[in-house]
Amino acid sequence: MNLSKKTYAAARRIPPGQVATYADLAYAIGHPRAWRHVGSILGQNRDVKTPCHRVIRSDGRVGGFGFPGGTAQKIKKLRGEGIRISGDRIELQRYRISSPRLLAVRS
DNA sequence: CCACTGACGCGAC
DNA sequence: CGTCGCGCCAGTG
Numbered sequence: 001m002n003l004s005k006k007t008y009a010a011a012r013r014i015p016p017g018q019v020a021t022y023a024d025l026a027y028a029i030g031h032p033r034a035w036r037h038v039g040s041i042l043g044q045n046r047d048v049k050t051p052c053h054r055v056i057r058s059d060g061r062v063g064g065f066g067f068p069g070g071t072a073q074k075i076k077k078l079r080g081e082g083i084r085i086s087g088d089r090i091e092l093q094r095y096r097i098s099s100p101r102l103l104a105v106r107s
Numbered sequence: 108c109c110a111c112t113g114a115c116g117c118g119a120c
Numbered sequence: 121c122g123t124c125g126c127g128c129c130a131g132t133g
Binding site: 023030042044056059070071 | 108114
């Protein structure tokens with residue numbers, strides 16, 4: 001299982017109405033310093049079943065979105081799950097998963 | 108094999 | 121508060 005698949009698997013574990021940061025995902029897949037690459041991986045995702053819109057920046061900003069519509073569409077989907085967003089900012093302490101361990105993928 | 112390259116993070120200022 | 125600059129690292133060509 002390569003990093004890409006692990007990353008997608010971890011993303012699929014994020015519950016609706018909650019978010020995780022790119023760094024959280026990196027931690028979950030066992031590469032805590034590879035957050036930069038996690039972004040690249042999600043950028044390659046073309047599988048609509050993977051809820052990659054729930055992955056945001058650790059500064060509380062929404063970040064990018066590779067599907068048509070870009071960031072605007074990402075915000076739309078998040079709002080559709082009940083997440084409040086002002087501008088492109090999210091209240092991290094309110095919606096972020098309690099622990100990235102919850103997303104951990106074994107081997 | 109080598110050199111980019113990102114849906115990023117964080118400290119400085 | 122905001123912006124800038126440098127570091128990050130696995131995949132891709």
